[in-house]
Amino acid sequence: MYSQGLIGADGRSTETPEFLEAFQRRIDAEEKIEPNDPMPEGYRRTLVRQIGQHAHSEIVGMLPEGNWISRAPSLKRKAALLAKVQDEGGHGLYLYSAAETLGVSREEMTEELHSGKAKYSSIFNYPTLSWADIGVIGWLVDGAAIMNQIPLCRCSFGPYARAMIRVCKEESFHQRQGYEIVMTLARGTPEQKEMAQDALNRWWWPSLMMFGPHDADSQHSDQSMKWKIKRFTNDQLRQQFIDATVPQAEYLGLTVPDPDLAWNPEKNAGKGGYDHGPIDWDEFWRVVKGHGPMARDRIRDRRRAWDKGAWVREAARAHAAKRAARARPIAAE
Ligand code: FAQ
DSSP: OOOGGGOOTTSOTTOOHHHHHHHHHHHHTTOOBOTTSOOOHHHHHHHHHHHHHHHHHHHHTHHHHHTTGGGOSSHHHHHHHHHHHHHHHHHHHHHHHHHHTTTOOHHHHHHHHHTTOSOOOGGGGSOOOSHHHHHHIIIIIIHHHHHHHTGGGGOSBHHHHHHHHHHHHHHHHHHHHHHHHHHHHHTSOHHHHHHHHHHHHHHHHHHHHTTOSOGGGOSSHHHHHHTTSOSSOHHHHHHHHHHHHHHHHHHHTOOOSOTTOEEETTTTTTTOEEEOOOOOHHHHHHIIIIISTTHHHHHHHHHHHHHHTHHHHHHHHHHHHHHHHHHHHHHHO
16 A cells, blocks of 8 residues: 555655556646645655745745844834734744645754755845835835745645745735835935835846746746646746736836836737846856855854754743643643
8 A cells, every 4th residue: 555654765666657647636636635645755855845945935035124124214114024024934934834744844944954955045145235125125026926926825735835825915915015115215305216226126137036947947847837836837927927017117117127128919828918138047046056145144144043042942842841741640630
């Protein structure tokens, strides 16, 4: 009988064609796969990789904005930013929990992040130089995250799909608060408008890179689409993001920093869409491989936070052990 524990490290030893076909039939019938269900080792590994990277992105993603909590221009802005950064921490926790259901521990995932083995989104390796960056991160980075994550609410793996529903609701609030910051700056003094334009200039291209490499260079997309982990390709989602965001920039009176951007009525099967200029894939791969402008700082800060939090984890464990010891005699009665 099939059992997950019997799958060899090569991921193929017990995966007969019949088993793989039966699994694919469940996927094709839009059934949700739950943690204790039999699943191909490749499916499990793909999810551990993607959910782990996603969790790390949320946690590392707290750093560029956390940098501005103490410098937000008003109490209202400070409270909203604090809540947003806290939400991102919460997203990381749901995602680590979802990954843990696949047999990987939080400690292992954290170790991989700290050693540089695990990836996190390229976008969080760029610096936040001005207050306008906080608005533009909410508008573009959360906007891109929503575009990518709404389809993940229909991911075939139940715990990931369910986590994404709440995450997307919160990201939607983040996107709006970001857009509102940028709108305030764009309608402010010429200097404030210039700050917003400068932030848009710096974050536009890295935001497009968040969607991952061109489909032709995306090694995981085909299989992930077949398993309905991903529902759209990287290029499809990038295009949807561009088409949704350009009119928002126009409304703000800001210029998207792409001289090749042009409306093409033939695109998207005649519905129309924007053609855009070339993305600097050399920069993308440099950042993905750990050479982004803030890469060293991000990992250093995460390691420091983990070490500083050691006493909290120890105290929580000691507290849990005490409660368990106290509960035991009562349970025995
Ligand atoms: N950065 O074959 P594909 C957020 C890697 S959350 C770094 O196309 P796949 C919330 C990829 O891992 C943002 N690495 O891969 C927030 C693979 O390497 P591997 C994160 C990237 O998995 C907002 C290789 O390139 N969102 O922003 C990137 O099918 C504001 C080949 O690529 C998610 O993680 C990249 N941009 O597609 C927080 C969403 N792109 O693993 C704070 C879930 C690709 O073989 C403030 N993830 N790579 O070593 C996904 O949807 C997918 O994993 C993709 C990549 C679309 C990111």
